[in-house]
Amino acid sequence: MWKKREAEMEGFDLKAYAEEKRKLINSALESYLPDKADGYEKEIVEAMRYSLFAGGKRLRPILCLAGSEAVGGTSEQVLPFACAIELIHTYSLIHDDLPSMDDDSLRRGIPTNHMVFGEAIAILAGDGLLTEAFRIMTLPRTWEAMEHSRVLKAVNILAEAAGYMGMVGGQAMDIRCQGMPADPGTVEYIHSHKTGALIRASVVCGALLAGGTDEQINALSSYGSSLGVAFQIWDDILDIEGHTEVMGKEGGKDLQLGKVTYPSVLGIDRAKKEAYRYIEKGIEAIKDFGREADPLRAIARYVTERRR
Amino acid sequence: MWKKREAEMEGFDLKAYAEEKRKLINSALESYLPDKADGYEKEIVEAMRYSLFAGGKRLRPILCLAGSEAVGGTSEQVLPFACAIELIHTYSLIHDDLPSMDDDSLRRGIPTNHMVFGEAIAILAGDGLLTEAFRIMTLPRTWEAMEHSRVLKAVNILAEAAGYMGMVGGQAMDIRCQGMPADPGTVEYIHSHKTGALIRASVVCGALLAGGTDEQINALSSYGSSLGVAFQIWDDILDIEGHTEVMGKEGGKDLQLGKVTYPSVLGIDRAKKEAYRYIEKGIEAIKDFGREADPLRAIARYVTERRR
Numbered sequence: 361m362w363k364k365r366e367a368e369m370e371g372f373d374l375k376a377y378a379e380e381k382r383k384l385i386n387s388a389l390e391s392y393l394p395d396k397a398d399g400y401e402k403e404i405v406e407a408m409r410y411s412l413f414a415g416g417k418r419l420r421p422i423l424c425l426a427g428s429e430a431v432g433g434t435s436e437q438v439l440p441f442a443c444a445i446e447l448i449h450t451y452s453l454i455h456d457d458l459p460s461m462d463d464d465s466l467r468r469g470i471p472t473n474h475m476v477f478g479e480a481i482a483i484l485a486g487d488g489l490l491t492e493a494f495r496i497m498t499l500p501r502t503w504e505a506m507e508h509s510r511v512l513k514a515v516n517i518l519a520e521a522a523g524y525m526g527m528v529g530g531q532a533m534d535i536r537c538q539g540m541p542a543d544p545g546t547v548e549y550i551h552s553h554k555t556g557a558l559i560r561a562s563v564v565c566g567a568l569l570a571g572g573t574d575e576q577i578n579a580l581s582s583y584g585s586s587l588g589v590a591f592q593i594w595d596d597i598l599d600i601e602g603h604t605e606v607m608g609k610e611g612g613k614d615l616q617l618g619k620v621t622y623p624s625v626l627g628i629d630r631a632k633k634e635a636y637r638y639i640e641k642g643i644e645a646i647k648d649f650g651r652e653a654d655p656l657r658a659i660a661r662y663v664t665e666r667r668r
Numbered sequence: 669m670w671k672k673r674e675a676e677m678e679g680f681d682l683k684a685y686a687e688e689k690r691k692l693i694n695s696a697l698e699s700y701l702p703d704k705a706d707g708y709e710k711e712i713v714e715a716m717r718y719s720l721f722a723g724g725k726r727l728r729p730i731l732c733l734a735g736s737e738a739v740g741g742t743s744e745q746v747l748p749f750a751c752a753i754e755l756i757h758t759y760s761l762i763h764d765d766l767p768s769m770d771d772d773s774l775r776r777g778i779p780t781n782h783m784v785f786g787e788a789i790a791i792l793a794g795d796g797l798l799t800e801a802f803r804i805m806t807l808p809r810t811w812e813a814m815e816h817s818r819v820l821k822a823v824n825i826l827a828e829a830a831g832y833m834g835m836v837g838g839q840a841m842d843i844r845c846q847g848m849p850a851d852p853g854t855v856e857y858i859h860s861h862k863t864g865a866l867i868r869a870s871v872v873c874g875a876l877l878a879g880g881t882d883e884q885i886n887a888l889s890s891y892g893s894s895l896g897v898a899f900q901i902w903d904d905i906l907d908i909e910g911h912t913e914v915m916g917k918e919g920g921k922d923l924q925l926g927k928v929t930y931p932s933v934l935g936i937d938r939a940k941k942e943a944y945r946y947i948e949k950g951i952e953a954i955k956d957f958g959r960e961a962d963p964l965r966a967i968a969r970y971v972t973e974r975r976r
Contacts, residue, residue: 400857404832404840455795460787479768480843483791484836487763490795491831494802498824508816515823516806523799524712528792532712535788549708 374658385421388443407477407485412450415468420562421446426655427563433570440502444493451489514565521561530554539618556588586642593635596621682966693729696751715785715793720758723776728870729754734963735871741878748810752801759797822873829869838862847926864896894950901943904929
């Protein structure tokens, strides 16, 4: 089965796929949060847009679209949710970069939000993006043509993944454990929550909204969990091996902050092996899907190939 | 009509009503966010609970319950939404108090969140409360017995009221305008958004979820708008006239920060008159409701009677 899937994937062009989806997502994001020429909201919208259009890879929204396609749905029907997910991701980056958190001055090659707009507006821009995500998910035009109970469940899954049981919880432990010796259990908690939860929820929501069966959703949930952990391990490796000009952010920052990471606990070589193992596990989880899950397989492969 | 309502209200005991509702709300909040004896989420939950159970008046959730009752619904059926609203309100207080915002060290008579848990955890506690609000609103047990489209609309109304078109937008302008001469239009924008939007949404959601008609919801929306502005004007007056021991927070803080407030633009006497005018306008908006709206009338009266 596995060999067959690999062979089938030969013809799949991830670069072209991702480029097409990014265009779709960026154009939808632009329509949800257009530039304000004037008015009282001009400045806060400018700050929200600054980070939203700062050249993100759009991994999470692409996963949401690919999750829909994997169960026979379309990108278009889950596009509002994909956009909402990117808003949530962007908010988390703005808040993570704040002086009281990771104190980063550079992100994706440009100054971080608070460096440009000041701390107060950066906090509010994050708050605004997070809240706007839930507004977009619940706009009548988002859900009118969908099964309402699935929409409510998808919002619930995203809120759980983003909140204190997910991303916020992971970030809180990440902050708490800086400079402390950490056990593998804590590293896994931080990574699976800080990064893994939203990545998993992105795929799951796409599939749920597009009418996926429980069995399909469970398989995609396993895929997403594995992908999320692998993604974070690779990020930590890049932080050590990468340089500022390639990464677009300051390299070696984790080490400097005394962060709990896989490479710091396991060493680089074992961390890489762990990442590969998670990727294989993720691809294995969706072995029963046909070619419509090829984008998800290709994304998994890409995670441990990327340089930034 | 007006005289009749006043007479009818004679028998209404707001203190007992509010006390009963507060008990209901506090007990539900406790069940949604119980203390964690251990585990990775222990600390972030502790920080979230610290501000959530710091003695708030529960005005907004009470308005949500009263909004349901005004259209013939019960408190119980909208209780999860009432709790979610209090979480949103609490998050906004934690973020407003941060050093980069209003830099407040005291709130409701006790140290503010960041004074106890540090800035990073305070920001995350706010993020966690905001996100948890949307998780509670979309839990299956919240919506299973309700019309799903009304639930989705209510979530949307709250997200709009809390986000950059509402509370976040008002707070951003508030920060932006500190120390600057402001016109009455700006003062009204700040107040109607920073405070008014969530107060209005609280009543409206209660009524919407309980099956209120469009006409009823519009009337309650007007009531809520007026109440919100009056509430903020009175808050600004108390900030000038009140003392720290009564207010539970530092008095004179607005003046010190060069905040744009009604008293600073109109003077205290005219500001008081404006508050009374808004209260009358709010009560007038719900003149066609019967005794079931007495709690809302009594709450309006209370706004300009309170000392903190």
